[in-house]
Amino acid sequence: MESFVTTFDTVVDDALFWLSDHAAFIFDGIRMVLEGLYDAVLWLLMLPPFWVIALVGGLVGWRVLGWGFGTGGAIALAACAAMGLWPETMQTLALVVAASVIALLIGIPLGVMAGLMPRLDRTLTPALDLVQTLPPYIYLLPAIALMGYGPATALVATVIVAVPPAVRLTALGIRQTPAEFLELGQAVGASGAQMFLKIRLPFAISSIMAGINQSLIMAFGMVVIAGIVGSGGLGETIYGAIRTLDIATSINASIAIVVLTMLLDRMTQAAARKS
Amino acid sequence: MESNEVLIDCQSVWKVFGERSKEAIRSITERGLTKREILKEYNCVVGVADATLQVRRGEIFCIMGLSGSGKSTLIRLLNRLIEPSLGTVRVKGRDLSTLDAAALRETRARHIGMVFQSVALLPQRTVLENAAFGLEVQGIPRDERNRAAETALAKVGLSDWKLRYPRELSGGMQQRVGLARALTADPEIILMDEPFSALDPLIRRQLQDEFRQLTKDLGKSAVFITHDLDEAIRIGDRIAIMKDGVIIQEGTAEEIVMNPADQYVADFVAGISRLHLVKAHSVMMPLDQWCRQSPGLSPDSLPRCSPEADIDALIGKITGTGSDAIAIGHGGTTVGVVTTRSLLLGVRGESDNRAAA
Numbered sequence: 001m002e003s004f005v006t007t008f009d010t011v012v013d014d015a016l017f018w019l020s021d022h023a024a025f026i027f028d029g030i031r032m033v034l035e036g037l038y039d040a041v042l043w044l045l046m047l048p049p050f051w052v053i054a055l056v057g058g059l060v061g062w063r064v065l066g067w068g069f070g071t072g073g074a075i076a077l078a079a080c081a082a083m084g085l086w087p088e089t090m091q092t093l094a095l096v097v098a099a100s101v102i103a104l105l106i107g108i109p110l111g112v113m114a115g116l117m118p119r120l121d122r123t124l125t126p127a128l129d130l131v132q133t134l135p136p137y138i139y140l141l142p143a144i145a146l147m148g149y150g151p152a153t154a155l156v157a158t159v160i161v162a163v164p165p166a167v168r169l170t171a172l173g174i175r176q177t178p179a180e181f182l183e184l185g186q187a188v189g190a191s192g193a194q195m196f197l198k199i200r201l202p203f204a205i206s207s208i209m210a211g212i213n214q215s216l217i218m219a220f221g222m223v224v225i226a227g228i229v230g231s232g233g234l235g236e237t238i239y240g241a242i243r244t245l246d247i248a249t250s251i252n253a254s255i256a257i258v259v260l261t262m263l264l265d266r267m268t269q270a271a272a273r274k275s
Numbered sequence: 276m277e278s279n280e281v282l283i284d285c286q287s288v289w290k291v292f293g294e295r296s297k298e299a300i301r302s303i304t305e306r307g308l309t310k311r312e313i314l315k316e317y318n319c320v321v322g323v324a325d326a327t328l329q330v331r332r333g334e335i336f337c338i339m340g341l342s343g344s345g346k347s348t349l350i351r352l353l354n355r356l357i358e359p360s361l362g363t364v365r366v367k368g369r370d371l372s373t374l375d376a377a378a379l380r381e382t383r384a385r386h387i388g389m390v391f392q393s394v395a396l397l398p399q400r401t402v403l404e405n406a407a408f409g410l411e412v413q414g415i416p417r418d419e420r421n422r423a424a425e426t427a428l429a430k431v432g433l434s435d436w437k438l439r440y441p442r443e444l445s446g447g448m449q450q451r452v453g454l455a456r457a458l459t460a461d462p463e464i465i466l467m468d469e470p471f472s473a474l475d476p477l478i479r480r481q482l483q484d485e486f487r488q489l490t491k492d493l494g495k496s497a498v499f500i501t502h503d504l505d506e507a508i509r510i511g512d513r514i515a516i517m518k519d520g521v522i523i524q525e526g527t528a529e530e531i532v533m534n535p536a537d538q539y540v541a542d543f544v545a546g547i548s549r550l551h552l553v554k555a556h557s558v559m560m561p562l563d564q565w566c567r568q569s570p571g572l573s574p575d576s577l578p579r580c581s582p583e584a585d586i587d588a589l590i591g592k593i594t595g596t597g598s599d600a601i602a603i604g605h606g607g608t609t610v611g612v613v614t615t616r617s618l619l620l621g622v623r624g625e626s627d628n629r630a631a632a
Contacts, residue, residue, distance in 0.1 A: 189384030
């Protein structure tokens with residue numbers, strides 16, 4: 001038994017080394033795309049001074065949730081800058097946004113297919129269960145082996161964690177179209193595409209929005225953990241603070257993370273309610 | 276408006292549900308098994324058994340049955356929402372089973388409208404957008420389909436509500452929108468799947484009358500499903516009564532009330548008022564029989580009514596004139612006589628010539 005386990009471990013190790021030796025160009029390519037996306041988002045966020053971003057955040061908050069949330073949000077963002085953590089806060093935001101965009105681009109189409117095809121759903125569910133039950137640190141290891149230290153690795157691990165909720169909630173939304181409306185679609189002679197766009201999708205929107213919200217929250221969780229692999233941002237600040245027992249900095253960084261998470265969570269939730 | 280053109284021709288249609296339905300169907304055709312045997316041998320449920328019916332242009336055909344009688348399955352066989360296990364359904368002469376997916380969609384879109392018990396109005400759309408949905412699916416431009424939808428909404432009296440959302444409407448109004456949606460595409464045939472069952476009695480009566488009037492005015496044909504015999508009688512030109520997947524009787528309301536096919540139908544019609552349903556020609560006794568019973572009297576001395584006069588009118592005539600008998604005839608020819616006795620029997624749904632025989 002033990003020999004089998006050691007053999008298995010050796011095989012996995014060898015495979016990983018073989019991949020990093022022979023398929024390096026693939027992973028370098030992925031790394032370049034991911035870092036390009038991350039850099040672009042970060043560049044955009046760092047382009048204006050901090051108060052512009054705080055103001056924009058406040059305005060969006062006011063539009064979707066009222067003036068109380070708007071002013072609170074703007075002040076909270078300004079506080080992140082006051083704590084001297086503005087670049088880190090924006091780096092974290094850029095990581096979350098980049099990872100969520102990729103995760104949704106994968107998760108929503110996959111969820112739609114799973115919602116329409118029960119067999120795909122049955123094969124996908126255990127895979128998603130596995131991804132969600134494994135400790136999230138695990139995803140950092142193969143990623144760091146193949147792509148090295150840096151934000152690309154953090155993005156890969158974050159995408160892996162953020163995909164499952166998008167898939168699950170999209171599939172649920174698509175699956176739960178009330179039967180009488182499917183019958184209506186058939187009775188008026190709707191084609192497959194019309195059935196999807198005019199009947200299934202409108203009923204699924206709120207569930208899909210909930211999936212987007214959940215993906216964002218998962219991404220926030222992972223992005224902080226990914227500080228260990230040199231993701232940059234608040235995660236790395238906290239990791240550094242833990243190693244040097246710098247309690248003050250770790251608290252500041254935690255506050256900044258809470259601010260970002262709350263803002264994005266409440267705004268996407270409000271958007272989900274409206275749809 | 277009525278003609279003899281058959282719009283829906285449903286011949287010996289079966290629907291068997293269950294995993295082994297194919298084998299079950301084979302043994303029905305080869306060995307003539309009954310529903311009970313099918314259930315026992317194959318664990319398959321027979322939803323509709325050997326149903327044959329024809330719906331003619333301009334007529335309202337009611338299918339009456341209790342829940343589980345197979346009426347909802349039967350109506351879905353008529354537009355192939357459910358695939359028949361056996362038998363053929365022709366709509367305007369075309370066998371539905373030969374249509375490919377596109378042709379079937381086209382037939383449903385243009386020729387067969389459907390109204391559901393659950394109404395199924397899309398909650399994110401306005402009343403107008405819901406009413407125009409059928410044409411939207413057909414790819415008709417917005418202006419044109421909205422015009423058609425507005426016309427249909429006007430017919431059901433909801434012009435003022437077109438920009439509202441379904442949740443703002445009462446149940447009766449929602450079902451009117453459902454009817455308008457079916458009318459917008461201007462189909463010849465409308466399938467009504469218990470459309471009024473969830474409404475309260477007064478609204479239901481009102482919608483029944485409106486629906487019948489509208490269907491007749493527009494010259495549409497309708498298949499109307501209901502579990503309520505009163506509703507079937509009020510609306511239907513002809514009625515089919517279903518029980519356990521079988522059509523046990525088909526005919527006009529009067530035929531069914533006067534000659535129930537079996538005890539089940541008899542129990543159903545027992546509580547139905549005959550006053551406006553039973554006509555003079557069903558209760559009168561033949562002229563020669565009356566002459567034998569009443570020697571010396573001439574039918575010419577009696578007050579007269581047409582054979583189409585209903586019991587209510589006959590009672591009015593008898594109480595009004597004081598005569599115990601009424602001559603029934605067209606113009607100058609007398610075909611029979613209704614006596615007080617035959618009238619009383621008629622109220623109970625029996626005819627005098629049968630009682631005398």
